[in-house]
Amino acid sequence: MKSMRVKLAMALIPLGIIIAAVPANTTKQYKLTAVQLLEEIKDGTQFFTPDAVAEMVIQKDPTLQLIDVRSKDEYEKFHLSGAINIPLSDILSPDNEYILDQDVKMNIFYSNGSTKANEAWMVLRQLGYENIYVLQGGMNYWAETIMNPEKPASSSPDDEFAKYDFRKGASSALGGGTLESTSGSVPSAPKPVIKKRPKKKRAAGGC
Amino acid sequence: MGPLVVYDIISANTNLLLAFIVGIGFGFVLESSGFSSSRTLAGMFYGYDTTVLKVFFTAAIVAMLGLLFFSLFGWIDLNLIYINPTFLWSAIVGGAIMGIGFILGGFCPGTAVCAFSIGKLDALMFIGGLIVGILIFTEGFPLWKGLFYAENMGTPTMDKFFGIPQGLFALLMILVAFGMFYVGDWAEKKFPRDEY
Numbered sequence: 001m002k003s004m005r006v007k008l009a010m011a012l013i014p015l016g017i018i019i020a021a022v023p024a025n026t027t028k029q030y031k032l033t034a035v036q037l038l039e040e041i042k043d044g045t046q047f048f049t050p051d052a053v054a055e056m057v058i059q060k061d062p063t064l065q066l067i068d069v070r071s072k073d074e075y076e077k078f079h080l081s082g083a084i085n086i087p088l089s090d091i092l093s094p095d096n097e098y099i100l101d102q103d104v105k106m107n108i109f110y111s112n113g114s115t116k117a118n119e120a121w122m123v124l125r126q127l128g129y130e131n132i133y134v135l136q137g138g139m140n141y142w143a144e145t146i147m148n149p150e151k152p153a154s155s156s157p158d159d160e161f162a163k164y165d166f167r168k169g170a171s172s173a174l175g176g177g178t179l180e181s182t183s184g185s186v187p188s189a190p191k192p193v194i195k196k197r198p199k200k201k202r203a204a205g206g207c
Numbered sequence: 208m209g210p211l212v213v214y215d216i217i218s219a220n221t222n223l224l225l226a227f228i229v230g231i232g233f234g235f236v237l238e239s240s241g242f243s244s245s246r247t248l249a250g251m252f253y254g255y256d257t258t259v260l261k262v263f264f265t266a267a268i269v270a271m272l273g274l275l276f277f278s279l280f281g282w283i284d285l286n287l288i289y290i291n292p293t294f295l296w297s298a299i300v301g302g303a304i305m306g307i308g309f310i311l312g313g314f315c316p317g318t319a320v321c322a323f324s325i326g327k328l329d330a331l332m333f334i335g336g337l338i339v340g341i342l343i344f345t346e347g348f349p350l351w352k353g354l355f356y357a358e359n360m361g362t363p364t365m366d367k368f369f370g371i372p373q374g375l376f377a378l379l380m381i382l383v384a385f386g387m388f389y390v391g392d393w394a395e396k397k398f399p400r401d402e403y
């Protein structure tokens with residue numbers, strides 16, 4: 001019994017010294033497999049249309065957090081109202097982790113097009129971050145659709161006009177163009193369809 | 208790579224199957240360590256038999272080292288390990304009730320089933336009491352709901368609480384465990400019982 005304990009101590013105490021001496025492994029492992037990520041890309045669940053984002057900006061949706069992933073210079077020249085700047089090269093910096101890895105706000109990335117924003121989304125999504133999205137088409141498409149909406153042809157269906165009205169309204173609310181309504185009321189944009197992803201469960205245990 | 212079930216490497220059903228096999232091993236070790244004897248278990252309180260302390264402390268430090276090394280090798284992500292959340296008052300009151308039951312009955316829930324499986328009738332009585340306790344708790348839940356959910360501390364761990372690295376805490380824990388083994392030996396000599 002005694003010798004057993006000495007043997008146990010000889011095995012466990014050195015192991016304990018080793019584990020105390022080495023730094024803890026803090027490497028983030030990819031939480032999504034390549035296949036799961038591909039599925040999400042195929043579904044395009046990460047995209048938010050400019051209309052949906054504009055509506056949230058106008059409504060001052062407190063859960064919205066626009067994140068500009070372009071460089072600091074580009075951000076300072078022009079950025080969407082309320083957006084914060086996290087350049088793509090800095091998205092893994094520990095300083096930004098509390099902004100990006102959380103489950104309260106909806107982080108929507110944007111860049112000039114969709115490419116950089118999508119790259120940011122892909123990297124962070126693989127780390128298992130929730131509530132991260134991409135502004136579809138980026139600032140270019142935003143400018144085209146929201147800031148300078150194109151008047152639909154007179155033969156277009158009603159909802160085209162509704163969309164146009166909303167965009168005109170949004171554009172004027174966000175600083176640009178003048179408000180002229182083509183119909184009586186300004187309809188709200190369609191609610192964004194957000195596909196719920198099943199949350200990863202932790203392994204449960206107990207005595 | 209791990210936890211296997213979280214990463215969908217194995218299905219929930221396979222996980223249950225593994226739990227079943229591990230559980231048989233657990234029961235076997237419990238029984239062969241003498242945990243099916245209520246006297247061994249109650250001895251922990253009176254000091255004449257500290258098997259419980261030795262077995263569980265050994266299990267804890269071995270499992271702890273295993274997890275830390277697995278994490279070091281990148282085999283398991285410790286952030287995904289389930290940690291039972293701490294509800295402070297539940298833990299205190301529940302711990303007191305469990306402790307009293309432990310001394311009175313001579314079993315904890317797991318060892319009661321272990322002892323019953325080798326045919327001990329006192330264990331059967333204990334399991335009966337356990338079921339009555341479960342009934343009282345669930346039926347009367349509205350009465351103690353406030354206490355039950357009070358003071359939710361999340362999942363604090365000792366190393367974070369003391370602000371020391373995980374590995375260092377592990378080493379201290381191992382040293383404490385071996386120290387406790389000698390305290391156990393001392394207690395067994397100090398409060399001996401001839402026959403139990």
